[in-house]
Amino acid sequence: MLAFQFVKGKKMWKSLGWCLFFTCILIPLVDADWNILKLSRNGLKISLKNYCESWRLNVELHNIRQFEVVPEECIEYIGKYMKSTQYKVDSQRTTEECLVYLSTSCNLKNDGRDAWIFDIDDTLLSTVPYYKNNQYGGNKLNVTSLEEWIRKGKAPALDHSLKLFNELKYRGIQIILVTSRREHLRSATIDNLLNVGYYGWTRIVFRDIANEFVSIKKYKCDVRKELMDEGYRIWGTLGDQRSSIDGSPSPRRAFKLPNPMYYVA
Ligand SMILES: *[C@@H]1O[C@H](CO)[C@@H](O)[C@H](O)[C@H]1NC(C)=O
Numbered sequence: 688m689l690a691f692q693f694v695k696g697k698k699m700w701k702s703l704g705w706c707l708f709f710t711c712i713l714i715p716l717v718d719a720d721w722n723i724l725k726l727s728r729n730g731l732k733i734s735l736k737n738y739c740e741s742w743r744l745n746v747e748l749h750n751i752r753q754f755e756v757v758p759e760e761c762i763e764y765i766g767k768y769m770k771s772t773q774y775k776v777d778s779q780r781t782t783e784e785c786l787v788y789l790s791t792s793c794n795l796k797n798d799g800r801d802a803w804i805f806d807i808d809d810t811l812l813s814t815v816p817y818y819k820n821n822q823y824g825g826n827k828l829n830v831t832s833l834e835e836w837i838r839k840g841k842a843p844a845l846d847h848s849l850k851l852f853n854e855l856k857y858r859g860i861q862i863i864l865v866t867s868r869r870e871h872l873r874s875a876t877i878d879n880l881l882n883v884g885y886y887g888w889t890r891i892v893f894r895d896i897a898n899e900f901v902s903i904k905k906y907k908c909d910v911r912k913e914l915m916d917e918g919y920r921i922w923g924t925l926g927d928q929r930s931s932i933d934g935s936p937s938p939r940r941a942f943k944l945p946n947p948m949y950y951v952a
Contacts (some may be wrong), residue, residue, distance in 0.1 A: 698793055713784050715816045739764035743947045749929050753901050754950050755827055762825035769815050773835060775847070777945045782851040785925060785942050787948065789858070792940075793922050797859050802889070802919040804911070804938065806875065806926035807866040811885060812842035824948035837868065838875045843882035848944075851925070852885055861889040861919065865910050865931070867903045870895045904930040904950050
């Protein structure tokens with residue numbers, strides 16, 4: 688009798704197990720619109736979405752560096768992210784945190800020397816329309832075609848960045864734009880910025896011939912040093928690349944917007 692009940696109990700657990708297997712494992716698998724990769728890490732079966740999400744996160748964490756292209760298997764995932772509400776929410780959160788920091792941790796002097804540095808591409812202006820036609824970073828960078836696109840001056844504003852830009856202006860902070868765009872794109876860039884609503888910056892710095900042979904990071908550090916030597920207090924920077932943030936002298940705080948499409952060193 689006892690043995691029988693034991694067997695029955697075991698059977699019941701077995702069928703419950705199958706039931707759980709079907710509802711929790713099989714049905715979601717069938718539902719999922721992504722392919723299951725035969726990827727296994729330490730016995731962990733992961734999906735393509737898991738794989739690409741972790742690739743993206745590790746790019747943002749700056750664990751993955753110097754990548755030349757988005758991995759082929761993640762092009763679709765990165766494209767979806769760049770078009771998603773999530774990308775907008777992530778970016779908006781970044782700019783909101785800039786304002787939290789300004790309101791809680793900055794003692795602005797309002798003497799014309801309080802400053803904030805903005806990067807341009809994928810910080811103030813979006814290059815997503817260009818990268819949309821270039822596999823969202825899945826194609827190797829072609830400077831010629833990127834510059835042709837920039838010259839058209841059709842880059843849209845990133846709305847949350849425009850809001851932050853205007854808020855800083857309203858608070859009397861000097862806005863300084865430091866871009867990796869080259870000097871010959873100056874007028875196209877300024878026209879583009881004005882057309883989408885950015886105006887009233889204090890200075891805009893482009894990469895000149897002398898700066899073309901140093902890294903973007905070094906160039907941006909040199910500009911910060913010049914500004915500090917002139918007496919500017921750089922309360923913060925906003926950029927989408929670590930090369931806008933890293934190195935010395937550093938701004939008091941740096942904020943990074945998401946950008947998994949390309950890496951600028
Ligand atoms: C880069 O872009 C230019 C201009 O669109 C094009 O003529 C050239 O073939 C491209 N180069 C490569 C390697 O794809």
